Amino acid sequence: MAASGAALPEMTSGVSRERSRKGLQTTDKSAWSLSKEEIAKFINSQKQNICVGVLQHGFHRSFSEIFQLVRLDQERREAAEVNSAVSLQTPLEEQQHKMESISRHLSRAEQAKRDGQWPLAYKQRLILGGYFTDEEDLWLSLHFYLTCTDAPEEGCLGHATEARACLAELYLQQGQLDKAREQAELCVQLADGGGWSDSSGRSLRHRARESLWSIYSRQADSCFKAGDHNEALRLLHSGYTTATESENKHIEGEAAYQLGLAYYSLGDHDTSEQYLNTSMQICSTTQDIDGLGKAYKAMAKLCESKGNLNNTIHLLETLVDISRSNSLHHHLVDACLCLGNVYTNMRQYDRARERLLQGYNVACNIGDKTLVHKAQVSLASAHTRCIMRKYSADVESDMPLALSRLLDWKVTRGRHDATDDDVVSDY
Structure with missing residues (x-):
């Protein structure tokens, strides 16, 4: 440090000589000297500068929390598998904009507590929870929401309830269904008694129920896969009740x-x-x-x-009309393929082929390869049945025209495209 201190005056005088050589004058020599704070900005790390700034303003609790978050970030990266997404993340202390956001809002929260403005303090934490939305930052979001859930001060229960709603959604996003359900059910209980709205003005009573319905639905899927049908039905009924209460x-x-x-x-x-x-x-x-x-x-x-095939056809034909008029192409393809299969089972092969061809064309237009393949298989099957029906009828017939068609088919078979109309009429 002594060497550095000796070099600084040399640098400063060098700048002054350069200005004098160019004809530039200055009357204040201190204007060309660097303060300790300015020197620290260049020498210290971003974490050091931010932490020092927080301490200089007297926000000791904020300093402790920032230091704790940096340590937690280091521990989670070290505990992760080598070359995993977590282990390769940039350390929190090296991400200046995130560190500055954390220090700014934590300092405001600490100041609000000193002034007795507890709702404002928890609002700053809710802001931080909503700020970190990227996948790699969800642990930070969880931290700030969790620190809001135990808000005993008067006037802060609404913020705690909103934090639980956010936690339920985050846990659901991560697939932690039990934790999500716990937070959502607590949120429903609190919101029913308080009638609060979240930061965007949305009713927490309704928001919590929407999340809870999604959680019940996901848990019911898991139960069905595990063969626990009774529990799955119970969850679906709970979800249905919750959905009706959500007013959505x-x-x-x-x-x-x-x-x-x-x-x-x-x-x-x-x-x-x-x-x-x-x-x-x-x-x-x-x-x-x-x-x-x-x-x-x-x-x-x-x-x-x-x-009840008549009702089946009526429903599917109605769906074709609805899908076509609303440009719901995937529904239109599905409806046409279902109709084609129903008509095929009823041995109405011409109608089957008509609907299947329609579905095939729509699938080609939207470029859905899976639907195109599915339509091709159904269309080929219906086309084959249509040919065989007419071929069998001509074989059993003693009419000259039937014999003529059989002879023509023997000569020309294999030359037609499978989608030409003349293939159906002359197999």
Whole structure:
């Protein structure tokens, strides 16, 4: 440090001589001297400068928390597998904008506590929780939300409730369903008694229920996969009740749809029909065309299982019209393919081919390779059945025209494209 101190005057005098040589004068020699603070900015790390600044302003609690977060970041990176995404992350202390944001809002929160403005203090932490949205920063978001959940001070319970709503959504995003459910259920209990809104003005009572419905739905999926059908149904019914209380008709329609599918898979077609009808009514009222399309397809499949093919065809034809008029191309392809298969099973091969060809063309237009392949298989099957039906009829016939068609087919077979109309008429 002594050597550095000796070199600084030399540098300063050198600058002064250069200015004199160029004819520039200065009357204040101190204007060309660097302060200790300015020197520190160049010598110290970003973490040191930020921490020193926080301490200089007397925010000792903020300093301790920043130091703790830097240590936690180092520990989590060291504990991660070698060359994993976490281990390769840039250390928090080297990310200036994040460190500055943390120090700024923590300092404001500490000052607010000194002034007795507790709601403002927790608001700063909520701001920090919402600031860190990138995947690599979710641990920071969780930290700041968790520090808001135990807010005993008067007037802060709304902030604590909002923090729990945010935690439920974060845990759900990470697939930690049990933790997400715990936070969402606590949030519902608190929000029902307080009637608060979040920072954006959204009702916490409704927001918590929307999250809780998503959690119940995900847990029910896991139970179905594990073969625990009773628990899955219980969760879906809880989800449906929660969805109706959320006053969000979109998720209410989806919850009814999921119950309909669940009862269909368990063979309870009457109960399935009840919930699918409810879903269709809700989606129709709210103009949720995508949800309506899903409900129509499920109901059509149910009617087909019950042997009611007339209702099946009516539902699918209606879905074709709805999908076409609303440019729902994937629903349109599915409806056409389903209709084609129904007509094929009814041995109405011409109608089957017509709908399957329509679905194939739409699938090609939207470039969905999976749907194109699916349509090709169904179309080829229907086309083959159509040819075989007409070929068998001509073989059994003693009419000259039938014999002529058989002879023509023998000469020209294999030369036609499978989608030409003349192939169907002359097999």
